[in-house]
Amino acid sequence: MVNPAGNSEPVQGSAVPAESGEPGTRSARPSGWRRLGLPVLTLSTRVAVTAGFFVLLSVAGLSFLLIRAQREQVLAEVIHGSESIAQAILLSIDRDMRLNQRDGLRELVAAMGTHAGIASIRIYNKDGRISFSSRPEEEGERVDTRAEACVQCHSGTTPPAVELAPARRSRIYRSPDGERRLGTIYVIANRDGCQDGGCHGPPSEQRLLGVLDVGMSREPAQARPAAASRSAILISLAATLLIAAALFLIVRRSVQRPINRMVSATRRIAAGGPSLHVPEGAVPEIGILAASFNELIEGFSSSNQKLEDWASSLEEKVSVKATELRTARSQVIQAEKLASVGVVAAGIAHELNSPLMAIITFTHLVRGTVPPDSRAFEDLRMIEREANRCAAIIRQLLDFSRQQQQEPEKHASRISSSLDKALDLLKVEVRNSEVAVQVAIPENLPRVNVNDGQLMQVFVNLFLNAVQAMPHGGELRVTADLAARRDLPPLELPAEVRKLVRITVRDTGTGIKRPDLTRVFDPFFTTKPPGKGSGLGLSVSMGIIQGFGGTILVDSDGMSWTQFTVLIPALEEPAPQPV
Numbered sequence: 001m002v003n004p005a006g007n008s009e010p011v012q013g014s015a016v017p018a019e020s021g022e023p024g025t026r027s028a029r030p031s032g033w034r035r036l037g038l039p040v041l042t043l044s045t046r047v048a049v050t051a052g053f054f055v056l057l058s059v060a061g062l063s064f065l066l067i068r069a070q071r072e073q074v075l076a077e078v079i080h081g082s083e084s085i086a087q088a089i090l091l092s093i094d095r096d097m098r099l100n101q102r103d104g105l106r107e108l109v110a111a112m113g114t115h116a117g118i119a120s121i122r123i124y125n126k127d128g129r130i131s132f133s134s135r136p137e138e139e140g141e142r143v144d145t146r147a148e149a150c151v152q153c154h155s156g157t158t159p160p161a162v163e164l165a166p167a168r169r170s171r172i173y174r175s176p177d178g179e180r181r182l183g184t185i186y187v188i189a190n191r192d193g194c195q196d197g198g199c200h201g202p203p204s205e206q207r208l209l210g211v212l213d214v215g216m217s218r219e220p221a222q223a224r225p226a227a228a229s230r231s232a233i234l235i236s237l238a239a240t241l242l243i244a245a246a247l248f249l250i251v252r253r254s255v256q257r258p259i260n261r262m263v264s265a266t267r268r269i270a271a272g273g274p275s276l277h278v279p280e281g282a283v284p285e286i287g288i289l290a291a292s293f294n295e296l297i298e299g300f301s302s303s304n305q306k307l308e309d310w311a312s313s314l315e316e317k318v319s320v321k322a323t324e325l326r327t328a329r330s331q332v333i334q335a336e337k338l339a340s341v342g343v344v345a346a347g348i349a350h351e352l353n354s355p356l357m358a359i360i361t362f363t364h365l366v367r368g369t370v371p372p373d374s375r376a377f378e379d380l381r382m383i384e385r386e387a388n389r390c391a392a393i394i395r396q397l398l399d400f401s402r403q404q405q406q407e408p409e410k411h412a413s414r415i416s417s418s419l420d421k422a423l424d425l426l427k428v429e430v431r432n433s434e435v436a437v438q439v440a441i442p443e444n445l446p447r448v449n450v451n452d453g454q455l456m457q458v459f460v461n462l463f464l465n466a467v468q469a470m471p472h473g474g475e476l477r478v479t480a481d482l483a484a485r486r487d488l489p490p491l492e493l494p495a496e497v498r499k500l501v502r503i504t505v506r507d508t509g510t511g512i513k514r515p516d517l518t519r520v521f522d523p524f525f526t527t528k529p530p531g532k533g534s535g536l537g538l539s540v541s542m543g544i545i546q547g548f549g550g551t552i553l554v555d556s557d558g559m560s561w562t563q564f565t566v567l568i569p570a571l572e573e574p575a576p577q578p579v
């Protein structure tokens with residue numbers, strides 16, 4: 001048993017089950033590119049991908065509609081063609097049917113079945129049996145009138161209709177070898193003259209004689225829409241790529257590039273680099289953004305610059321003030337020490353002075369009463385000499401005490417005169433101790449604001465200490481020059497002091513041990529035996545030089561040399577007058 005479609009499964013009208021939705025299961029989905037689970041892309045890529053997607057969608061939709069319309073048109077053409085063929089077949093077999101020439105009819109059906117595009121030709125009798133077929137082996141077989149292709153006419157209750165609308169006569173089916181075909185049936189009605197062959201009665205007795213079924217191959221007709229589909233897909237892809245690429249380039253050039261420039265300018269400024277001007281570009285909105293960005297960056301740079309300037313000047317001011325404070329503090333400490341020492345010294349000196357004067361006076365008087373060559377005379381002279389030495393120490397103490405209380409008069413002076421006087425005063429000591437003195441003082445040294453007597457006192461102290469440190473002879477070297485503050489170690493002096501007259505006093509004596517280096521300027525610090533040193537020389541000298549706005553530095557290797565460096569601020573020299 002075969003069905004009119006040629007196989008047992010009808011292919012048209014198969015319903016696609018609708019996708020079932022799940023009401024209530026739709027959750028609030030996060031929005032945004034990233035929440036879609038898509039990788040983070042640049043703006044230009046996003047625009048290109050999004051636009052490409054929608055262009056592809058639109059072109060694909062349009063192509064689908066066009067291809068469907070084309071398919072329908074092609075189908076209509078095929079149906080029309082099959083009708084023409086069927087008409088031609090009916091006309092051709094009409095004579096053989098009238099004369100009941102079955103062999104001629106069979107040959108004709110077989111010959112027409114080989115025609116290009118015709119897949120099969122069948123003629124059924126009114127009982128549904130195949131009377132003639134382009135495939136002769138089918139002849140005599142009966143078709144199932146309940147098959148989908150037959151129910152158009154064989155609904156069961158009503159008699160089969162003789163005239164059918166063209167749309168109801170056609171069906172699409174798949175042949176056993178898998179080919180898609182269009183089948184069209186034609187009712188062969190009993191007309192006047194048909195009974196001439198003697199096979200059946202007049203039309204009044206029998207309306208239908210049979211059915212012509214022409215099967216047309218659909219493959220050639222389908223080739224056209226398929227080719228059109230391929231072209232449409234290729235055009236869609238090309239259009240999508242072109243539009244996406246164009247958008248990518250435009251967005252990248254007009255939007256992304258200026259934004260990238262702004263980002264790198266911001267990063268550069270954040271890293272402390274110089275500010276960068278961002279070009280305003282071709283797109284007006286981006287241009288406005290770039291202009292306001294540039295304004296912002298310029299404003300930021302200038303306020304940053306102001307802040308930096310302010311910070312650095314503040315730093316400088318703080319360091320100057322800190323130095324001044326340190327200087328003032330150490331001066332106060334030193335002054336306090338000296339002041340208290342001065343008060344004590346003045347009291348002691350005053351108390352000792354009267355009895356000492358009495359001792360000296362009475363010793364002198366008693367010495368006049370004893371013979372000059374007697375032992376008593378010599379003893380009295382020694383008492384008188386030692387008492388005088390004590391008196392000298394007391395005078396020194398009184399001087400020291402007075403120095404703490406009154407400000408000496410200062411004036412612009414050259415150091416050479418004080419130096420010469422000091423050396424002159426110590427001539428005898430220098431000669432006795434076999435010390436070689438070398439002095440190198442340039443003539444053109446700037447003046448300093450000092451008290452000459454006090455400066456001489458400082459030099460005397462330094463020279464005397466040096467000579468005493470070289471009991472077996474040695475070398476005392478005195479040099480002077482003008483030094484720039486920046487070439488010296490950090491000094492606790494006011495910041496405005498930039499140039500100083502530097503006097504170095506260097507000897508090849510016993511040196512000063514490292515722990516003592518910080519103590520030699522303390523009042524009463526001495527390493528000399530009792531009666532040889534008071535420990536006041538260097539502290540008085542430091543007080544004097546600090547009074548001139550300078551300081552004294554000391555350095556020694558602790559065994560073979562000592563160097564004192566006296567630093568006094570140099571006065572600005574007036575420019576030489578033209579002669």
Ligand code: ADP
Pocket residue numbers: 461465466467469507509510511512520525526527528532533534535536537538539562
């Ligand atoms: P005095 O000379 O009365 O001891 P100073 O204040 O002048 O008091 O000196 C303090 C100490 O510094 C000295 O006792 C000595 O130890 C040390 N001193 C000073 N100058 C020198 C020097 N040129 N060489 C070695 N030691 C020195």
